Amino acid sequence: MSDASDIRPATDDVSPDALAAEAAEVIARLSGIPQHDIALTLGSGWGKAAESMGEVVSEIAAEQVPGFRSSQVVGHGGKLTSIRLSDGRHALVIGARTHFYEGHGVRAVVHGVRTAAATGAKIMVLTNGAGGVNPAFAPGRPVLISDHINLTAASPIEGANFVDLTDLYSRELRELARSVDDSLHEGVYVQFTGPHYETPAEVRYAGIIGGDIVGMSTALEAIAARQVGMQVLGFSLITNAAAGISATPLSHEEVIQTGREAEPRLAALLAELVPLLP
Numbered sequence: 499m500s501d502a503s504d505i506r507p508a509t510d511d512v513s514p515d516a517l518a519a520e521a522a523e524v525i526a527r528l529s530g531i532p533q534h535d536i537a538l539t540l541g542s543g544w545g546k547a548a549e550s551m552g553e554v555v556s557e558i559a560a561e562q563v564p565g566f567r568s569s570q571v572v573g574h575g576g577k578l579t580s581i582r583l584s585d586g587r588h589a590l591v592i593g594a595r596t597h598f599y600e601g602h603g604v605r606a607v608v609h610g611v612r613t614a615a616a617t618g619a620k621i622m623v624l625t626n627g628a629g630g631v632n633p634a635f636a637p638g639r640p641v642l643i644s645d646h647i648n649l650t651a652a653s654p655i656e657g658a659n660f661v662d663l664t665d666l667y668s669r670e671l672r673e674l675a676r677s678v679d680d681s682l683h684e685g686v687y688v689q690f691t692g693p694h695y696e697t698p699a700e701v702r703y704a705g706i707i708g709g710d711i712v713g714m715s716t717a718l719e720a721i722a723a724r725q726v727g728m729q730v731l732g733f734s735l736i737t738n739a740a741a742g743i744s745a746t747p748l749s750h751e752e753v754i755q756t757g758r759e760a761e762p763r764l765a766a767l768l769a770e771l772v773p774l775l776p
């Protein structure tokens with residue numbers, strides 16, 4: 499059992515599963531909730547959704563949980579929240595994402611997902627803010643992720659473990675999401691490493707190889723979730739037209755601003771959808 503005084507980062511000296519189990523134990527102890535059913539990672543624009551899904555039972559600072567760091571990125575929170583849904587189930591909201599570009603390695607990037615699984619969650623809802631490559635995807639709108647292309651040249655899976663990624667983003671859960679909002683488009687998410695935004699040529703390339711959305715998270719997390727047998731539901735909030743798609747240069751402020759404006763809509767979407775998840 500750990501407390502705030504002996505927190506360790508997700509590094510090489512402890513197995514990822516052992517660290518996730520340790521983190522889940524601390525979450526259970528600090529929240530008083532022995533098991534969670536659903537987990538969500540809320541990216542840019544999605545933060546307000548936590549309180550709208552149910553009753554907040556507990557908020558834990560990320561630094562109190564083994565393997566977690568508080569995010570350095572403006573607009574990304576740093577806490578884990580337990581929410582009681584109206585039917586008595588519990589959702590764990592992970593507001594402490596580690597990005598690949600932070601340089602702490604893939605184990606740190608997917609520690610939140612592995613911890614979610616260790617708390618008992620069977621469904622992982624991954625959300626992010628992303629750039630629109632598909633011109634039909636207007637800034638301010640949420641899009642369902644139907645599939646991804648991982649351009650990080652990395653995998654969270656270690657060793658000869660050949661995990662099937664067909665239907666990685668659950669068709670069943672996407673249909674459920676569309677039953678709540680039939681205006682939701684679907685698109686292929688392309689993960690670049692960042693932290694720089696893409697060049698217009700890279701955005702054109704992403705479109706040519708089948709991408710609709712570009713971002714810097716989610717694909718590695720989705721793979722880790724599938725490896726541990728979770729069902730994955732992915733959403734991108736289009737925070738901006740990707741580089742070269744619109745004439746104006748990109749800025750992190752624009753991304754945050756669009757996220758803020760979209761928050762009520764995204765919160766309403768998840769408030770309606772999450773209680774319906776199986």
Ligand code: HPA
Pocket residue numbers: 627628629630695696712713714737738739740741748753
């Ligand atoms: N590219 C990559 N990541 C992003 C973008 C983008 O245009 N917008 C928000 N996150």
